[in-house]
Amino acid sequence: MFGRVAIIGIGLIGSSIARAVRARGLARHIAIADRSADHLERAEALGLGDSLHAGADAAVVGADLVVACVPVGACEEVAKLIARDLAPGAIVTDVGSVKGSVVRQMRPHLPAGIHFIPGHPVAGTEFSGPDAGFADLFDGRWCILTPPSDDVDADAIARLTAFWRALGSNVECMTPDHHDLVLAITSHVPHLIAYNIVGTADDLEAVTQSEVMKFSAGGFRDFTRIAASDPTMWRDVFLHNREAVIEVLGRFTEDLIALQRHIRWGEGDDLFELFTRTRAIRRGIIGMGQETPAADFGRRKG
Ligand SMILES: NC(=O)C1=CN([C@@H]2O[C@H](COP(=O)(O)OP(=O)(O)OC[C@H]3O[C@@H](n4cnc5c(N)ncnc54)[C@H](O)[C@@H]3O)[C@@H](O)[C@H]2O)C=CC1
Numbered sequence: 080m081f082g083r084v085a086i087i088g089i090g091l092i093g094s095s096i097a098r099a100v101r102a103r104g105l106a107r108h109i110a111i112a113d114r115s116a117d118h119l120e121r122a123e124a125l126g127l128g129d130s131l132h133a134g135a136d137a138a139v140v141g142a143d144l145v146v147a148c149v150p151v152g153a154c155e156e157v158a159k160l161i162a163r164d165l166a167p168g169a170i171v172t173d174v175g176s177v178k179g180s181v182v183r184q185m186r187p188h189l190p191a192g193i194h195f196i197p198g199h200p201v202a203g204t205e206f207s208g209p210d211a212g213f214a215d216l217f218d219g220r221w222c223i224l225t226p227p228s229d230d231v232d233a234d235a236i237a238r239l240t241a242f243w244r245a246l247g248s249n250v251e252c253m254t255p256d257h258h259d260l261v262l263a264i265t266s267h268v269p270h271l272i273a274y275n276i277v278g279t280a281d282d283l284e285a286v287t288q289s290e291v292m293k294f295s296a297g298g299f300r301d302f303t304r305i306a307a308s309d310p311t312m313w314r315d316v317f318l319h320n321r322e323a324v325i326e327v328l329g330r331f332t333e334d335l336i337a338l339q340r341h342i343r344w345g346e347g348d349d350l351f352e353l354f355t356r357t358r359a360i361r362r363g364i365i366g367m368g369q370e371t372p373a374a375d376f377g378r379r380k381g
């Protein structure tokens with residue numbers, strides 16, 4: 080499908096792409112760059128690529144597909160570094176969890192003749208680094224592409240779509256801003272809630288840490304899994320999707336206050352109505368094949 084694929088950042092997502100590209104025979108050459116010498120060493124030991132580079136600029140030479148798999152806050156630095164070495168006609172994409180900021184950081188530095196199509200595989204785990212990746216991470220999951228304008232080359236979009244489909248994903252296109260609002264409610268604010276509740280439990284003087292661990296029912300355990308996610312990555316997500324996150328948090332806070340009032344005044348019917356509505360949403364998600372009770376159980380055991 081591609082001659083040379085350059086993967087910048089060989090962590091969870093970069094190494095999963097490298098493994099899947101190799102397993103599915105999607106490129107003749109996989110070039111890997113990472114600024115961490117340790118991660119490059121692990122990538123070599125794991126046989127993730129055909130060439131390893133300390134600098135992203137060397138990795139992109141002759142590449143027809145470049146995938147930036149770095150924290151969102153590192154995207155501008157990567158774009159500046161690779162700009163002069165990109166091959167004319169190359170597709171440059173990324174996997175960042177925020178899209179508007181990635182467009183603003185990268186687009187100004189990329190030369191004419193490069194097809195820039197940011198992307199976001201909506202698939203991951205709470206783990207990070209080259210050892211954490213696996214080839215079927217993207218199987219049956221969604222990948223969102225956010226071409227920054229209407230004049231992005233249709234053939235390039237079709238090639239990148241075919242790439243993600245070959246990795247097992249379903250692909251949908253939307254604008255970067257809409258992506259950021261959708262992901263604020265479906266991923267970013269849920270992560271913030273998990274970070275907050277685990278922090279609150281940790282700060283509660285009257286409840287010891289060992290009690291929290293001993294008596295964690297399923298709900299809290301699930302929050303601790305999410306709250307174990309990479310601090311650098313998530314700091315960048317919140318700093319770079321500030322507007323949408325604040326908008327959603329405002330709505331969330333209003334709804335939380337309403338719930339608090341229902342509890343204070345014993346308004347059981349209101350609680351029952353909400354819990355019935357939310358149960359139907361969960362059952363709808365399972366019906367769409369996005370999550371299965373069995374997968375959930377597997378996660379809990381882990
Ligand atoms: N972790 C997850 O579940 C998901 C993450 N994403 C996005 O994927 C991107 C990567 O996340 P992960 O793979 O989870 O992170 P990770 O921490 O596992 O890997 C990031 C890699 O980038 C390298 N790196 C950092 N700055 C660099 C730079 N300036 N130049 C070269 N290499 C650099 C790091 O050394 C590390 O190897 C992030 O933008 C994140 O928002 C997207 C979907 C899911």
Ligand SMILES: O=C(O)C(=O)Cc1ccc(O)cc1
Nearest residue numbers: 176200201202203204205266
């Ligand atoms: O581990 C989980 O539950 C996740 O939510 C993984 C994840 C994290 C960030 C993304 O942008 C997409 C997926």
